[in-house]
Amino acid sequence: MxxxxxxxxxxxYEHQGVTFVQLDRWQNELLQDLAxxxxxxLQSNDPKENVKIIDRxxxxxxxxxxxxxxxxxxxxxxxxxxxxxxxxDEGSSKKVKTIQHRIESVTTIxxxxxxxQTVQKTLNFIYSRQGSLSPVxxxxxxxxFDYPFIGLAFSEEPEKMISTLDLxxxxxxxxxxxxxxxxxxxxxxxxxxxxxxxxxKCGSIDIGAEDIIHHFPCAHVAPLSAxxxxxxxxxxxxxxxxxxxxxGIDYDKPSQMHGCQSCNxxxxxxxxxxxxxxxxxxxxxxxxxxxxxxxxxxxxxxxMAAESGLAPEKTETISQNNVxxxxxxxxxxxxxxxxxxxxxxxxVSLKGKILDAxxxxxxxxxxxxxxxxxxxxxQSHLHILRTDQNIQLLVLDLSPNNLIGIQEKMxxxxxxxxxxxxxxGLEVHIASEKIN
Amino acid sequence: xxxxxxxxxxxWSQVGLPKLIRVFWYFVLFELTxxxxxxxxxxxxxxxxxxxxxxxxxxxxxxxFREQPFxxxxxxxxxxxxHLFKLTKSLAEQTYTHFELIIVxxxxxxxxxIIGRNLEANGLIDRFIRNEQRxxxxxxxxxxxxxxxxxxxxxxxxxxxxxxDAIENVLIPFYLNPxxxxxxxxxxxxxxxxxxxxxxxxxxxxKTVSVGRIITSKLGIYKIISGAFGAFKTDVLKNLxxxxxxxxxxxxITVKFRKAGHRIYFSPTAICMTSTPDAFKKLAKQxxxxxKSIIRFRVRKHKxxxxxxANFKWxxxxxxGENIFYNLILNISxxxxxxxxxxxxxxxxxxxxxxxxxxxxxxxxxxxxxILLFSERxxxxxxxxxxxxxxxLYTGTFLRFxxxxxxxxxxxxxxxxxxxxNPYKSSRKAKELGF
Numbered sequence: 001m002x003x004x005x006x007x008x009x010x011x012x013y014e015h016q017g018v019t020f021v022q023l024d025r026w027q028n029e030l031l032q033d034l035a036x037x038x039x040x041x042l043q044s045n046d047p048k049e050n051v052k053i054i055d056r057x058x059x060x061x062x063x064x065x066x067x068x069x070x071x072x073x074x075x076x077x078x079x080x081x082x083x084x085x086x087x088x089d090e091g092s093s094k095k096v097k098t099i100q101h102r103i104e105s106v107t108t109i110x111x112x113x114x115x116x117q118t119v120q121k122t123l124n125f126i127y128s129r130q131g132s133l134s135p136v137x138x139x140x141x142x143x144x145f146d147y148p149f150i151g152l153a154f155s156e157e158p159e160k161m162i163s164t165l166d167l168x169x170x171x172x173x174x175x176x177x178x179x180x181x182x183x184x185x186x187x188x189x190x191x192x193x194x195x196x197x198x199x200x201k202c203g204s205i206d207i208g209a210e211d212i213i214h215h216f217p218c219a220h221v222a223p224l225s226a227x228x229x230x231x232x233x234x235x236x237x238x239x240x241x242x243x244x245x246x247x248g249i250d251y252d253k254p255s256q257m258h259g260c261q262s263c264n265x266x267x268x269x270x271x272x273x274x275x276x277x278x279x280x281x282x283x284x285x286x287x288x289x290x291x292x293x294x295x296x297x298x299x300x301x302x303x304m305a306a307e308s309g310l311a312p313e314k315t316e317t318i319s320q321n322n323v324x325x326x327x328x329x330x331x332x333x334x335x336x337x338x339x340x341x342x343x344x345x346x347x348v349s350l351k352g353k354i355l356d357a358x359x360x361x362x363x364x365x366x367x368x369x370x371x372x373x374x375x376x377x378x379q380s381h382l383h384i385l386r387t388d389q390n391i392q393l394l395v396l397d398l399s400p401n402n403l404i405g406i407q408e409k410m411x412x413x414x415x416x417x418x419x420x421x422x423x424x425g426l427e428v429h430i431a432s433e434k435i436n
Numbered sequence: 437x438x439x440x441x442x443x444x445x446x447x448w449s450q451v452g453l454p455k456l457i458r459v460f461w462y463f464v465l466f467e468l469t470x471x472x473x474x475x476x477x478x479x480x481x482x483x484x485x486x487x488x489x490x491x492x493x494x495x496x497x498x499x500x501f502r503e504q505p506f507x508x509x510x511x512x513x514x515x516x517x518x519h520l521f522k523l524t525k526s527l528a529e530q531t532y533t534h535f536e537l538i539i540v541x542x543x544x545x546x547x548x549x550i551i552g553r554n555l556e557a558n559g560l561i562d563r564f565i566r567n568e569q570r571x572x573x574x575x576x577x578x579x580x581x582x583x584x585x586x587x588x589x590x591x592x593x594x595x596x597x598x599x600x601d602a603i604e605n606v607l608i609p610f611y612l613n614p615x616x617x618x619x620x621x622x623x624x625x626x627x628x629x630x631x632x633x634x635x636x637x638x639x640x641x642x643k644t645v646s647v648g649r650i651i652t653s654k655l656g657i658y659k660i661i662s663g664a665f666g667a668f669k670t671d672v673l674k675n676l677x678x679x680x681x682x683x684x685x686x687x688x689i690t691v692k693f694r695k696a697g698h699r700i701y702f703s704p705t706a707i708c709m710t711s712t713p714d715a716f717k718k719l720a721k722q723x724x725x726x727x728k729s730i731i732r733f734r735v736r737k738h739k740x741x742x743x744x745x746a747n748f749k750w751x752x753x754x755x756x757g758e759n760i761f762y763n764l765i766l767n768i769s770x771x772x773x774x775x776x777x778x779x780x781x782x783x784x785x786x787x788x789x790x791x792x793x794x795x796x797x798x799x800x801x802x803x804x805x806x807i808l809l810f811s812e813r814x815x816x817x818x819x820x821x822x823x824x825x826x827x828x829l830y831t832g833t834f835l836r837f838x839x840x841x842x843x844x845x846x847x848x849x850x851x852x853x854x855x856x857x858n859p860y861k862s863s864r865k866a867k868e869l870g871f
Contacts, residue, residue, distance in 0.1 A: 212567070212579065216865040219574035219681040222582050239677035242869075250865065254543065254567035254575075257583075266583060268565055269553060 012037060016093035018100075020071070026052045035062060039069040039096040041088055042076070050076065054083050058152045059339075061110050066121060067103045067128045069096045082136040082148045085129075102128040109309035112406065114341040114397035118153045119168055120310050125149040126174075126298050127306035133165075135179055135293040142278065143182060144191040145293055153338065159189055162291050169294070173302035173310075176294025185276035186287040192277040193288075197258075197270035203282075204262035207270060211253045215244060223257060325385035329394055333436050341397040345433045346407070348374065348414070349390040352426035367391065370414060370428075377410045394435075407432060440786075447787045459781060459788055462773040463795055466766055472799060475647055475806040478654050496611035500532075500604070507535035507607065508586030508670065512576030514541070516594035517548030524560040526597040532604040535590070536562040540580045543570030572858040573663075574679040581670075581678045589673055592708070593664040597626065599707040606667045606706035617672050617698025618690065619706070620658065621665030622646050626709035628820070633719050635823050636830045637712045642807045642817065646704060650810060653702035657755035660687040661700065665708035672698060681866045683857050684729020691738050694752050705812065720838050727763070727842030728852040734760050737871075767839050796828035 024043040071088040111117040135145040154161035220239035227235040235244035274283040371386045383394040414428040552564040628638030652658040663686035713719040741752040808814040845851035853867040
């Protein structure tokens, strides 16, 4: 609910020429007005409401909304604070002006695919926030770290966030400097691990270490306990019965020996195990996974992409192999999609009496043409199955609105193509089926 | 040269046997008796008793395999990582398999710790113990001894490889006679065809180790179990406090066993192949170290075996006495002999020197004959016959000079305490306390 704290507008608050909207809970109707403010001030004491507000604002597709500076009245927990622009203070208005100035230069292009849109939004966010993005230590996140902004898009799939940032760096829009290398549980990819030395024979953690003593004159070597006198603190060599007085002169401690209290095994190198606090899996060090976190900066290519939009990058595969295509569909059905996005199977078919009368070679050529054209209608990852009866497209991570747009566009253009080249009597039909 | 041959032959035919013995007294008294006569006599004795000996051996072998004692094979060393995998392969082929393999890395500064840990992780080594600070070979061996749980300890060098029945054959003597406390293995040179230094050492090892120790063992005066391959009763070894600081700790531990009343046995069929210095300069360095230990341990540390005290034993007296006599005293007396010849036969040197060389040449081949009689691989080792003519120069000159230098350095300057083979911290303290 918008709340007026100082009057110059019904729902706003002005400070040093900057208008803030103060929110204490989320309502969908707010979206219409948000873009008219310069910044948001979180008013609520309820963390859930703050999460909701931040999530909705940053999750929006309009850069004038998702890039809005967000401040909090009070200090927020770190996992929320990293997605805001800090706690409100005297300098906040100046900060808002800088951000707003940058938002003006940001592209308004949106992408139909979740991945492309997330990349574009992240670039725009970095651009509007002084051009850098660094991981922040967040104890409650499974990686132990989170990135501002992009972390919200992948809150359930942090590894996907890392791979998206890696891909952005590989494509040249970001450049990274190594910040942290994090070991993760080999089973659940959580970073909350306990490192414990264990007995290499029985795996017990009940182990102890004892110094080994080397007596120089007689070359006797044994654990410290063999040299200790029962009734004093003195050390005496059990072989030559001389007292040990001075380390480095009479004797030294060349090594240590561990002993297991459970199985009596003696060893020098204990096994290091990493027990996952989350799933309980006991990982050998070699079984741990490792990820690298970087401090990212926009490159000149990234700057251009923020100002003018990402160049479309598509991966399309036109296949005639029914089995492979259906296997991909099967896999996609199991995949968890980003919130509000789905995968669809579009089936393009031709209907008309003259179809049977056409030369089979011409029909084959026609299907090839239609398949090639289909590729141009979506920027998301695409798989195409081309058969003699229809063309099936697997389009991923589309919002329902995007789907409708694509379907309409394809329908219109393909029918125009057929009308211009073949004449009336042959129509394109496009059916869609949500697969996840 | 050949025109002088008749004159030379006439000279020696006229002087007669007494003068020949007078001129070559050193050769007749010591070399011929010790290294030829006794060798053939022992060979004959062994040949006569071969059936009885074989039967006893087989009975002992049965007892060993019935009991299947657990054995600890220990290998102390520094920077030996490169040899370890080959060594484990060689040991994996053994006919006697009931043993643990313990390797002590004495402060290596190369890849040894990584290799050792890797072999341990893969189950090729039972225990790999690393000392971050080097303590010397004796301390490393003692550390291995502390963590050994076998009834017998087999001490090896990392750069050795073994016949398939080597461990079996080094253990069998313990079942021949319960009084035997330690057994020496037969050490031979592995790559003896690579260079002249190794070839000479191959012949020398056959002479002094393979045959020489058969003889001394037979006579009950065997006094050095090679560090490269030897077996010990663990309880006795622990009671004796293990190895004392070296160099020369293998000879020292053998004497300690003898003094404690245990018999020492040489097992000629327990064959170990070792690497040797491949250049004469390196060989001289090694021998300087070995020869110094005769003064340090035989003459100084264990001089009590010559004292008529409660622990006096004739066999220990002869064992060390033979060692000191043949190595130290005869080495000195050779110089006296040379002086004698130069002074008294100065005018006949043109006849004496060639005859001396002829005698030693013939002597070397006769000795090689006994070596081949004793050897189990005489077909391969007969290749060495081509090089036997060089042995008078090698043993009679090169090794004699090295030995003389070593005795001088040790006797007057106690140089063995400065040998980098042992860490200075240990040697300094040992010298201070007279160990």
